[in-house]
Amino acid sequence: MVNEIQFVEQIRQQFPVRSPVATGIGDDGAVLKNADGSENVVVTDMLLDGVHFDLSDVSAELVGRKAVAVNLSDLAAMGCRPTAAFVSIAVPKLAQSEQLLTELYRGIQGLSEQFDFTVAGGDTNLWNGPFAINVCMTGEPFRGRCHLRSGAKPGDVLLVTGALGGSLATGRHLSFEPRLNESRWLTDRFKVHAMMDISDGLAIDLHRMMDASGSGAILTAADIPVHTDVSFDLSPEYRVRASLSDGEDFELLIAMSPESATAAQQSRRAGSEVQLTAVGHVTTERGCRMIDRSGDIHDLPVMGWQHG
Amino acid sequence: MVNEIQFVEQIRQQFPVRSPVATGIGDDGAVLKNADGSENVVVTDMLLDGVHFDLSDVSAELVGRKAVAVNLSDLAAMGCRPTAAFVSIAVPKLAQSEQLLTELYRGIQGLSEQFDFTVAGGDTNLWNGPFAINVCMTGEPFRGRCHLRSGAKPGDVLLVTGALGGSLATGRHLSFEPRLNESRWLTDRFKVHAMMDISDGLAIDLHRMMDASGSGAILTAADIPVHTDVSFDLSPEYRVRASLSDGEDFELLIAMSPESATAAQQSRRAGSEVQLTAVGHVTTERGCRMIDRSGDIHDLPVMGWQHG
Numbered sequence: 001m002v003n004e005i006q007f008v009e010q011i012r013q014q015f016p017v018r019s020p021v022a023t024g025i026g027d028d029g030a031v032l033k034n035a036d037g038s039e040n041v042v043v044t045d046m047l048l049d050g051v052h053f054d055l056s057d058v059s060a061e062l063v064g065r066k067a068v069a070v071n072l073s074d075l076a077a078m079g080c081r082p083t084a085a086f087v088s089i090a091v092p093k094l095a096q097s098e099q100l101l102t103e104l105y106r107g108i109q110g111l112s113e114q115f116d117f118t119v120a121g122g123d124t125n126l127w128n129g130p131f132a133i134n135v136c137m138t139g140e141p142f143r144g145r146c147h148l149r150s151g152a153k154p155g156d157v158l159l160v161t162g163a164l165g166g167s168l169a170t171g172r173h174l175s176f177e178p179r180l181n182e183s184r185w186l187t188d189r190f191k192v193h194a195m196m197d198i199s200d201g202l203a204i205d206l207h208r209m210m211d212a213s214g215s216g217a218i219l220t221a222a223d224i225p226v227h228t229d230v231s232f233d234l235s236p237e238y239r240v241r242a243s244l245s246d247g248e249d250f251e252l253l254i255a256m257s258p259e260s261a262t263a264a265q266q267s268r269r270a271g272s273e274v275q276l277t278a279v280g281h282v283t284t285e286r287g288c289r290m291i292d293r294s295g296d297i298h299d300l301p302v303m304g305w306q307h308g
Numbered sequence: 309m310v311n312e313i314q315f316v317e318q319i320r321q322q323f324p325v326r327s328p329v330a331t332g333i334g335d336d337g338a339v340l341k342n343a344d345g346s347e348n349v350v351v352t353d354m355l356l357d358g359v360h361f362d363l364s365d366v367s368a369e370l371v372g373r374k375a376v377a378v379n380l381s382d383l384a385a386m387g388c389r390p391t392a393a394f395v396s397i398a399v400p401k402l403a404q405s406e407q408l409l410t411e412l413y414r415g416i417q418g419l420s421e422q423f424d425f426t427v428a429g430g431d432t433n434l435w436n437g438p439f440a441i442n443v444c445m446t447g448e449p450f451r452g453r454c455h456l457r458s459g460a461k462p463g464d465v466l467l468v469t470g471a472l473g474g475s476l477a478t479g480r481h482l483s484f485e486p487r488l489n490e491s492r493w494l495t496d497r498f499k500v501h502a503m504m505d506i507s508d509g510l511a512i513d514l515h516r517m518m519d520a521s522g523s524g525a526i527l528t529a530a531d532i533p534v535h536t537d538v539s540f541d542l543s544p545e546y547r548v549r550a551s552l553s554d555g556e557d558f559e560l561l562i563a564m565s566p567e568s569a570t571a572a573q574q575s576r577r578a579g580s581e582v583q584l585t586a587v588g589h590v591t592t593e594r595g596c597r598m599i600d601r602s603g604d605i606h607d608l609p610v611m612g613w614q615h616g
Contacts, residue, residue, distance in 0.1 A: 007409070007432065014417055015427040020448070021392050023428075030428035032391060032446060036344040044444060046396035046431040084329050084338060088354035088442045101315070109322055119323040120331075120338035123354040124315065129437040134396045136352060136444035138340060140328070 023148060026212065028077040028196055029139070031146050039146050040083075041139040043074035049131040053174065060100045062174045063133065064107030070199070071137040072115060072178035073250040077197040079147035079187045080139030081180070082115055087122035090132040097126065104133070115180055142187040152194040152213035156282040157261035161274050162251040164202055165243035166229025173248035182252060182274055190264050194255040202279075203244040203303045205253060207288050213255070219280035219290040219300060236293065245303040255282055331456060334520070336385040336504055337447070339454050347454050348391075349447045351382035357439040361482065368408045370482040371441065372415030378507070379445040380423060380486035381558040385505040387455035387495045388447030389488070390423055395430035398440040405434060412441075423488055450495040460502040460521035464590040465569035469582050470559040472510055473551035474537025481556035490560060490582050498572050502563040510587075511552040511611045513561060515596050521563070527588035527598040527608060544601065553611040563590055 008025060017024040022039070023031040029043035047067045049055045055063065068085055075082050087108065091097045101124070112118060117137070152158075161182050167173045179197070186192055194213055198205045202224070210217050226243040234242065256264065261278055268276040280290075288300040316333060325332040330347070331339040337351035355375045357363045363371065376393055383390050395416065399405045409432070420426060425445070460466075469490050475481040487505070494500055502521055506513045510532070518525050534551040542550065564572065569586060576584045588598075596608040 011413065011427060014413060015420060018424065018426045021426050021428045024426060025429055030392060034342050034346060038342060040348060042394060042429060042446060044394045044396055044429055044431055046398060046433060046442065048398055048433055048435045048437065051433055051435045083340060086350060086352045086444055088352055090354060090356055090440055105319065105322060112323060116326065118326045118329055118332060119319060120329045121333055121350060121352055123352055125354060125356055125359055127356045127359045129356065129440065132398055132437065132440050134354065134442035136394055138350060
């Protein structure tokens, strides 16, 4: 297949943004403007048996949960509360379809009660193929405007929520908490310049944010919060590498002014479970680099999970 | 699998409608209310190779077109213009995926230019399963409010656009024109009480509209516009039966006051390509019936295409 970047660029050219769409392909979600200037956001993700999970290993409940959670993570990245989910499912004819659907929707229901949205539509079909699920969700900004990837400014501090790496190996990718509460907390109190979720690994997603913002970035390796899911048997260098490239972290990457970043970190410390860690800053010079533990600066390779 | 009606009822109970959703599962689309009282609509449909089409017989261009057209038909039914499409695709690894995607998006592009919406997001994955596509679309009412299935009133005249039957047998289901122009024309000029698209056959869809409206209906067999795609070798009775139950017509079923219906039919005659035909009326008594060609009244069976 044509590579993902070329393919997305082709679709963007074929389908120019038209009002009421304000932001189309290329961010975590699309932004639509209402007549009164308010914004609605739409996100979507398709998960496939044998690609994103394996139904012979994983319960349908966790699959349903994850299919919605990845969309909630996109909404968190946009600074939005979820409003509704639309769930389309293809179920193998041979499966215990009734039980599978009951379990799947139980996983969705847990998140719908936790984050206060409903399932407002969908489509369910039996077929001869493997299990597939597409979830499309709508959301609205916690405050006025959505956050985009493209707003990072030179001098901004780059922050991440939580810790990175080891998600796929340990199964954390099936039960992660989408960072809606953290997104709301940040959005309510501070000025966020840019935000996205780290789905394919910090390295590749940082490149995406900087490309969208027309800026560059420098990370400090020693500051990156490596998840305890990454084996301590690895060398410090390999642990950092895992945190940069394992993918499926579903943490937030945030760009804020140094003053806002300091204020956010200080007020965050008071008893919060989810850390907020400064990992680098935005530069005028394009490209992404990293200061390693010996103080040397290297280019940060585009490494991580590339969607098929 | 649990039957469709039970399954949908189960999901509705599991996910009660929550603001800003005003209308959830059970209509052609979901209605979300904005803070200023304006409405947005979301529709979605999943089409699967081997179920809804067969990629060995049909071009990817027609498949892409149909996957969007069925959603446009739902938007037309709600009295809405399309604003954006979100396209998720699972492509078999062995396929000529680049060519397939190019053709598929060519089919989508035709409709996007005709009906003035953009593709604002989506997801594309390779896998070991057959080809699958989910399209989710957003829309906004042509005028103020959406049309629902539930607004038909006793005494209303029931109208249909176009002609019914023979769509699957002739392949018309792959190239039909979604009735957005007709929906807009009706919505701009007349008061529509209820509207839906005829996707599974007039008989079953009429039952759905009447169940949602808490009313009944009587059709007049002789008035039903049978499509020329239905073989003239069939007896008149069988041709009517085909028009009631073949499905995939994607015409509109409309309930309006007798005065509005007459006015709409009269102003429609002036050179319009798509007919508007009165086929019956809404009754206080529940249930759907039909007056056959000999003047006898029978119960109208729930016949037609039941989704899997």
